[in-house]
Amino acid sequence: MPLDSKVPGGPLAEKWDRHRFELKLVNPANKRKFDIIVVGTGLAGGSASASLAELGYNVKTFCIQDSPRRAHSIAAQGGINASKNYTNEGDSIWRLFYDTIKGGDFRAREANVYRLAQISNNIIDQCVAQGIPFARDYGGLLANRSFGGAQVARTFYARGQTGQQLLLGAYSALMRQVAAGKVQMYPRREMLDLVVKNGQARGIVVRNLVSGEIERHAAHAVVLCTGGYGNVFFLSTNAMASNVSANYKCYKKGAFFANPCFTQIHPTCIPVHGTYQSKLTLMSESLRNDGRVWVPRNPGDKRSPGRIPEAERDYFLERKYPSFGNLVPRDVASRNTKEQCDEGKGVGETGLAVYLDLADAIRRDGKDAVAKKYGNLFQMYEKITGEDPYETPMMIFPAVHYTMGGLWVDYNLMSTIDGLFVLGEANFSDHGANRLGASALMQGLADGYFVIPYTIGGYLAGRSFSEVNADHQVFKDTARQAQERLRKLLSINGQRTVDDFHRQLGLIMWDYCGMTRNNQGLKKAGTMIQQLREEFWENVAVPGTDKDFNQSLERAGRVADFMEFAELMIVDTLDRQESCGGHFNEAYQTEENEAKRDDENYGHVSTWEYTGRDKDPDFHKEPLIFENVELTTRSYK
Ligand SMILES: Cc1cc2nc3c(=O)[nH]c(=O)nc-3n(C[C@H](O)[C@H](O)[C@H](O)COP(=O)(O)OP(=O)(O)OC[C@H]3O[C@@H](n4cnc5c(N)ncnc54)[C@H](O)[C@@H]3O)c2cc1C
Numbered sequence: 001m002p003l004d005s006k007v008p009g010g011p012l013a014e015k016w017d018r019h020r021f022e023l024k025l026v027n028p029a030n031k032r033k034f035d036i037i038v039v040g041t042g043l044a045g046g047s048a049s050a051s052l053a054e055l056g057y058n059v060k061t062f063c064i065q066d067s068p069r070r071a072h073s074i075a076a077q078g079g080i081n082a083s084k085n086y087t088n089e090g091d092s093i094w095r096l097f098y099d100t101i102k103g104g105d106f107r108a109r110e111a112n113v114y115r116l117a118q119i120s121n122n123i124i125d126q127c128v129a130q131g132i133p134f135a136r137d138y139g140g141l142l143a144n145r146s147f148g149g150a151q152v153a154r155t156f157y158a159r160g161q162t163g164q165q166l167l168l169g170a171y172s173a174l175m176r177q178v179a180a181g182k183v184q185m186y187p188r189r190e191m192l193d194l195v196v197k198n199g200q201a202r203g204i205v206v207r208n209l210v211s212g213e214i215e216r217h218a219a220h221a222v223v224l225c226t227g228g229y230g231n232v233f234f235l236s237t238n239a240m241a242s243n244v245s246a247n248y249k250c251y252k253k254g255a256f257f258a259n260p261c262f263t264q265i266h267p268t269c270i271p272v273h274g275t276y277q278s279k280l281t282l283m284s285e286s287l288r289n290d291g292r293v294w295v296p297r298n299p300g301d302k303r304s305p306g307r308i309p310e311a312e313r314d315y316f317l318e319r320k321y322p323s324f325g326n327l328v329p330r331d332v333a334s335r336n337t338k339e340q341c342d343e344g345k346g347v348g349e350t351g352l353a354v355y356l357d358l359a360d361a362i363r364r365d366g367k368d369a370v371a372k373k374y375g376n377l378f379q380m381y382e383k384i385t386g387e388d389p390y391e392t393p394m395m396i397f398p399a400v401h402y403t404m405g406g407l408w409v410d411y412n413l414m415s416t417i418d419g420l421f422v423l424g425e426a427n428f429s430d431h432g433a434n435r436l437g438a439s440a441l442m443q444g445l446a447d448g449y450f451v452i453p454y455t456i457g458g459y460l461a462g463r464s465f466s467e468v469n470a471d472h473q474v475f476k477d478t479a480r481q482a483q484e485r486l487r488k489l490l491s492i493n494g495q496r497t498v499d500d501f502h503r504q505l506g507l508i509m510w511d512y513c514g515m516t517r518n519n520q521g522l523k524k525a526g527t528m529i530q531q532l533r534e535e536f537w538e539n540v541a542v543p544g545t546d547k548d549f550n551q552s553l554e555r556a557g558r559v560a561d562f563m564e565f566a567e568l569m570i571v572d573t574l575d576r577q578e579s580c581g582g583h584f585n586e587a588y589q590t591e592e593n594e595a596k597r598d599d600e601n602y603g604h605v606s607t608w609e610y611t612g613r614d615k616d617p618d619f620h621k622e623p624l625i626f627e628n629v630e631l632t633t634r635s636y637k
Contacts, residue, residue: 003256003607003622006410007111012628013093016115019411023458031056034460035219037204039191039246041068043076043163043441044424045225046170047448052223053177055453060217061174062189062206064241069171072227072239073444076163077284077377078147079155080127080441082120086141089152093117096154098629100439103149103329104404104432105581105597106631107259107605109624111411112429116439119446124156126449130169133158145289145373147437149329149636155438160284160377166441170448189215190554191246192482194222194253194420195475201420202468205479207486209554212547214479216470221419221456224250225448228403228425230263232562232569233514234506236400237269237282243558244565247407247426251568255415256607256620258408258428260565261573264435264582265515266401267293267333270384270394271353278499280399281384283356284377285437288326290361290370291394293317293333295354299344305355305393316340324636331434331582331595332636334398338515339593341397348395357393398515402440404431404582405572408607408622412455413447416609418463421456423447428605433581486546489556494539498552501536502559505529509566513573518586526570533563568608568617575619578602590633599631 008019026034034057038049041063049061065071085091097117101108124142128134134156135143144153158165177183189206192214196202203218229244230236251257268288270281294315296308316336318325326333337354340346347353362370367390371378378389385395406428413421413429424444431439468474512525536559544550579588579595580602588596603624608617 003408003620004410005109005622006412007109008411012110012114015111016118020454023454024461026457026461028056032058034058034221035060036221036223036456037062037217037219038223038225039204040071040225040227040424040426041065041171041174042071042073042225042227042424043166043170043444044426044448045223046071046167046174047445048223048225048423048452049183050170050173050177051449051453052456053180053182054173056182059177059183060186060219061183062186062191062204064188064190064209066187068174068185068187069167071167072242073167073441074164075239076166076441077160077282078286079145079157079162079438080123080166080445081147081154081436081438082124082156082442083117083154084121084124084142087144087153091152091154095152096120099150100430100436101432101629102634103436104434105595105634106432106599106603106626106629107262107580107624108430108432109605110626110628115451116430116443116446119450120442122450123442123445127166127169127445130172132165132169135159145286146327147285148288148327148333149324149436150327151324155286157286160286160374163441166445170445191226191249192557193249193478194417195478196253196417197468197472197474198466200418200463200465203470203475205475205482207482210549212545212550214483216475216479218468218470218472218475220460220465221421223421223423223452223456224407224426225423226426228406229562229565230400230403232505232566233400233509234502235272235277235280235510237266237280240279243561245558245561248561248565250407250415250417250420252610253417254610255417255420255422256408256609257405257568258605258607259405259433259572260569260608261513261576261583262404262433262581263400264330264402264404265334265398266330267337267398268356268396269399269401270381271348271350271397281380282399282401283381283394283396285330287356287358287374287377290373291326291356291358292360293326293337293354293356295340295345295347301345305347305357314345321636328636329434329436330401331584334515335584335593337398353395353397355393356396358389359393362390400510400514402435404428404433404435408605412458413451414455414459419459421452423452433583483546486553486557489540489542489553489560490544490546492538492540492542494541496539497541498555498559501532501540502555502562505532505559505563505566508532509569513569516584516586517573519574522570522574526567529563529566529570533567536560536563571617572606572608575606576602594634597633603631
């Protein structure tokens, strides 16, 4: 099937304006005739629901959590990018576009990334109008700090709680529409499947997580904002409920999955400290503004950090990348950290950590100034590790953090299923093979506040819709299949817990499909996952019933999907015989151990089409055409 990205013609800077003009409109009186389902209430789903309801559509919004404002987005710490250039450092829409496309190792669509950079400034205006308490400088202008992969400070922030503040803004806008009767809010609901009728997405089937009831909901379009799939690795910085299920169910219904192998490993997380740990904690990239990353110069040096003199320390990022220093992009910082640990220079009990040291900043600016910027992060670190980072450097190690892959979408954010739109981390669209820090919040809000309000109108105005309601047979069949799957999970009565399977799956993925990959390991992992999946369906223990609140059952469904999805990740990883961004195949590296791209053979988006149980997926590609930037080898030296 040819993939039509629907990128409009004309000069890059004019595409979005022109497209908005050319898109068909739904007149205000007709908007109330359309029902739209939004799944997810993170920054993408919250902003989309509020904006669509404000326009006059009837919106039904669903989320797993008890309150929409508990979506994973609330955990975002460091900030959100925009090219306001308040500081006169030379930022511009073009520079933000270029940094993002280069940061993604030239594996994203030019037109989408440019639009993102254009919209970035509107987001900040909208959020300020909502009352988001961004940090300000002494003159009252919004303050900026630096994030990786950029030489200008363009990250807007609210201490280390930017996601929380932005989500409260989106949540307020959403609840305003709930009060106005334009959004019906369904918390504690999990989407179990998509309903497709005549090739159009026409609704969803959900489970009420409190009563266990299976519900059917119909609409004219479905907007999926269900976040990323990092928890396929079991341990990640994602919220515990983050999952791939909604995306995966849509994949099985015909939505193509794009670049599932593109995973981001974040360099600065609190290292794993025990076998039974279920969650990892991020230490925001913002700390690398002032923090210096180092290891002892000599392998095996076990002295405490304070006893290692300057001359015997290796600030390896500053040494290797003098231009960007500690602010190289995440993939580069993560791989270098692993390299240091592999050479025996890792610190801490396990040797799987490096120091992130703010001592120079504390000496230079004083403890109060540092506490103002990073106080809550320091507090979090101390609570988890028992060590005071004002006194001793933090220990950090890379961890799974974000997924650049997702459902394939065209320029309108529509998937390969008509009427199924995908926003935020759930789509593949803007970050290529590596996302730059502070760009996920920007993308989620761009999609929700500024893109979908236009593009969904173009879809609704241009289509005819058959009369379908939730009592239609297609809804009943989908609901029955979802219920049967739950009963099957409950009937197995095996010996191993869901978490036990999930942990094992995560270890396989981390060992063979993590920070570095090789073909032999990937093939081995494919077989191991298949065996694990078979065992899961014979030996998983899911207590309780489906007629009640049952978190084991919820998790079992999600882990079952992760298992199938992990196999797809392996297929995609093996298919991409190059290294780019966060995808590092050991066979493809430069003499300096950097990722070696193959633009001729892999300068495309890889997408996969589901063909049936235990069958290989079909491959389709969207060639990436670069008309405005020159493809270069990424260098941060
Ligand atoms: C610790 C941490 C810090 C971060 N800091 C930053 C930062 O500083 N800057 C930045 O740009 N990015 C940051 N990120 C990344 C960023 O937070 C996420 O990419 C972004 O918030 C994702 O938003 P989203 O709306 O796409 O999805 P989410 O916020 O993940 O929301 C997903 C929603 O979908 C719902 N959902 C999922 N599945 C189902 C289902 N089957 N049925 C019903 N509902 C479902 C959930 O309930 C939830 O409401 C950070 C990430 C982490 C983990």
